[in-house]
Amino acid sequence: MRNTLSAAGEVGSGATLIGGSQGVLTPQRIRDFVAESLAAQDLDGRSVCVIVPDGTRSCPLPLLLSALHGALSGRAVQVTVLIALGTHAAMDEAQLARHLGYAEGALAATYPGMTIRNHEWWNPDTFVSLGSISAERVGELSGGRLHRSVEVVLNRAVVDHDVAIVVGPVFPHEVVGFSGGNKYFFPGVAGPEVIDFSHWLGALISSVEIIGTRGITPVRALIDEAASLIPSRRLALCLVAESGTDALHAASFGTPEAAWAACADISALTHVRYLDAPVARVLSIIPTRYQDMWTGAKGFYKVEPVVADGGQVILYAPHINELSAMHPAITEIGYHCRDYFLGQWDRFKDHHWGDLAHSTHLRGAGTWDPVDGERGRVTVTLATGIPEAVVRAANLDYLDPACVDRAALEADPDTLVLPQAGEVLFRLRGEQ
Template identity: 45%
Template structure:
């Protein structure tokens, strides 16, 4: 049975919570951690939420704690510089050094062994049990569970983050802010590759997935008490806030997300122009413009990632991605000796962007075509095994209001999931 929530607020359908409702829902946190050292885990700029507003409310509500730090749960995303950190939480440079000088603001450092501590191991046998039919020997052996030392030095962990349909874990949020949010590379790689083996179409928008189970298994090894503030974002506001333990609050948020963030369509589309917003400043994150639309794309169809602002594949992982390109899971599994040196998380990203497919007589057969319309040029796209279109030749309005022709325009892609109705 789920644990009762500390507090919650949910707006009626098509409405948003007021600032007063949000503040009242967070108010029960006051006095809960008095005198203790609290570490708040927050997302970076690639997630939509009114973080500057929530940051100020939390600082006010938690004014009686002994120490209050905020850490950006980056996973493997690039670290934010000082200006980016201030913009993320809505502080001026002057406020940083005056009113909020007592608040710590940090990045997670997944590649720095000195920043990480081991809290335990998930055995290979347990990974096999969790993975079930998705198990594959490429997942490897026992998984070392490491996370940022700051999480162990704190008396309390508070996770503040949104929940959306997610390509790797089913629905984001909750303990995902630990793994991969502030974890070492081992859990990052294994969870993402397990998600790839399960496929985007077999994972996204589902609550109960092997990856979610593996993340919760690892979270049990974390000794620091954890409280979750799970958010359901709609537009620029909040449709729901759920405060409680990291499983119950996440579960409630995922239930609401399934009603707010999934669009059901009558039949799959032959061509989709999926507009990646500027917050996705690398293809590593702009790939979400593919993930969220893949289930609504017909076999043999084409999805265009339209990102005229984008000129970078990945600052952190670009070298590997250019080496391997974008391919389907069978492409890698059937040539494993060629690719076993590549981090599993990178292989997973490749397959998520390229979509599912088959391997027949030594040839890869992707289910769909993926075309990139960005500042990444035609030669690079060819090396990456993606189609290319000059973004300056595209007018998104040419794709508007053509659903009856099998053509769909999504003006802000990456967070809303599109699915075909069952039986359609």
């Protein structure tokens, strides 16, 4: 297919854009766009930190990193690639090689002069404080939902370089509305304070309300405010990927705010599907890029809006064997709706708010009161390699994955079957 734009077009004062919601960009057009975009920037003699996603996002990183390396060679005095893990598991050498496009153990041969680091979110020595956002300002940004200050802590690799370039896709997101842009700083390479704080703010709004919301949501406003404290010059190469592939619909380069906004508008057209009526059941088949339920839960977030009251979401992932190795507390907390925690806040306020947020996101909408207890709007069923006792103790329903009859479910008019769940959002027609 032809690109919707044959040349880079201006999208406001802060970014240029190629592509659109129809068709895909050729690899050469992407390379040319990266080269043209970086050629226009003052990068000679500068140190550059490139922040990229981990393996949980669809993105042609080998192509993009090769183009970036070519555009920076002979100009930047130092190039560091920082993997934006958030609080995901670190990537080992074999995973990094596949992800970034070099032979295992041969980084220097493919990308001479480039250094690659995982974001070590578990290591306090890797962080630096940029200051704080006051309680009063948090109240303004959060729409009055939270009133306490938050320290802005970031991986020091970002501030140790003159320029920070975010490279990553934009998708509908359960915490912020649409991912990408400054989100690769916060929570991508941030300290636990901002991560927990921003995720809990999203949980207070609720995943089903914020996911796929265009424009500046309260969480996006908080993230942008934190990013404004970064002393390095910030740039972004934002992308709209064809879900589940290495193809790109569009790419935008400029400030993180402007490049993100351009791609979020396109993502809203390419990554959101609309149904005319709710469905009774969804079978979400979780891709192997998601290795635990902490990440695989995206297969629930993206479909919750179209499930009828009393319906069911089956997360089918025989390859997933644990809830979260990185967040063992989730096994103890279990999965509960937002009101379960708010109604017993003294009991839960000292837990990591990020864990509480993930819990509410996977359990979905519901109610709680001290008399009738908790009632979820839908049933969440795990058909995974996680033991039944663990699943039920975490307050979720269990189904032996061997008992999942995909053909029968595909033939059922009341069931939606998604072969590659986790990136495309489903909404009811007429909703935002």
